[in-house]
Amino acid sequence: xxxxxxxxxxxxxxxxxxxxxxxxxxxxxxxxxxxxxxxxxxxxxxxxxxxxxxxxxxxxxxxxxxxxxxxxxxxxxxxxxxxxxxxxxxxxxxxxxxxxxxxxxxxxxxxxxxxxxxxxxxxxxxxxxxxxxxxxxxxxxxxxxxxxxxxxxxxxxxxxxxxxxxxxxxxxxxxxxxxxxxxxxxxxxxxxxxxxxxxxxxxxxxxxxxxxxxxxxxxxx
Numbered sequence: 032x033x034x035x036x037x038x039x040x041x042x043x044x045x046x047x048x049x050x051x052x053x054x055x056x057x058x059x060x061x062x063x064x065x066x067x068x069x070x071x072x073x074x075x076x077x078x079x080x081x082x083x084x085x086x087x088x089x090x091x092x093x094x095x096x097x098x099x100x101x102x103x104x105x106x107x108x109x110x111x112x113x114x115x116x117x118x119x120x121x122x123x124x125x126x127x128x129x130x131x132x133x134x135x136x137x138x139x140x141x142x143x144x145x146x147x148x149x150x151x152x153x154x155x156x157x158x159x160x161x162x163x164x165x166x167x168x169x170x171x172x173x174x175x176x177x178x179x180x181x182x183x184x185x186x187x188x189x190x191x192x193x194x195x196x197x198x199x200x201x202x203x204x205x206x207x208x209x210x211x212x213x214x215x216x217x218x219x220x221x222x223x224x225x226x227x228x229x230x231x232x233x234x235x236x237x238x239x240x241x242x243x244x245x246x247x248x249x250x251x252x
Contacts, residue, residue, distance in 0.1 A: 039066040040157045043086035045077040045103070046119060047095040051142065055090060058146040065153055074103025081107060081114055088115045088157050090149075091136070093127045101131050108135030108239060115156045115240075133246060135239045138162025160210055161241045180250075187250035190236055198235070201228040205241050206248030 042065050044055050052070050059067050069080040075098040077089060089107070093100040104116050118131045118139040128139050137156040140149060152162045194202060197218075204214040211225045218225075232244055 039064050041068045041087045043069040043080050043089045045071040046092040047072045062150050074098030074100055077103040086114050088153050091116050092119045101127050104131045104136050105134040132242050137240055183250045187247045191251050206245045
């Protein structure tokens with residue numbers, strides 16, 4: 032059994048509101064498979080605590096003083112062996128959230144999300160899956176005014192032409208918010224084969240997680 036399968040998920044919580052941090056810590060204490068290894072109050076602290084504690088996942092607020100969560104997400108996800116990041120927000124049509132997802136965040140949570148769903152999100156993102164439903168993706172893209180959308184559409188369509196037919200099917204399934212198991216069932220493949228396809232997609236498209244694959248597919252639509 033691998034170390035990752037036996038040790039708890041190492042989690043860091045970064046939010047400038049100490050009451051939010053305290054509430055999230057209380058939620059996490061109820062899970063045997065998650066360990067809160069650090070807390071921070073802004074994006075600068077997120078970078079420092081990553082260096083000191085090597086979390087697997089960071090719950091990251093977006094709007095914080097000094098260094099905000101968007102800047103921190105961009106800097107952290109540009110690193111090799113970067114932690115997975117779930118952005119936190121108070122409403123789901125926030126343009127900063129979409130920018131954070133494009134920077135490599137693995138998903139987002141509203142701050143009033145039920146505790147069981149927060150735990151599920153941490154476990155899901157730690158396992159390399161996306162925490163972003165198709166409905167949420169559509170709402171974010173539809174509600175955020177973006178003058179660069181046309182240019183991104185042309186770029187996305189060009190990039191997707193590099194894929195084989197099977198790779199394109201897997202990419203579109205990722206864009207629909209399906210898990211590896213759901214993709215395997217829909218395309219009559221094994222889960223390891225799906226994982227291999229997703230890894231090839233990331234390399235071929237120069238992306239760093241499956242949320243970015245989903246956004247590229249939506250850009251091309």
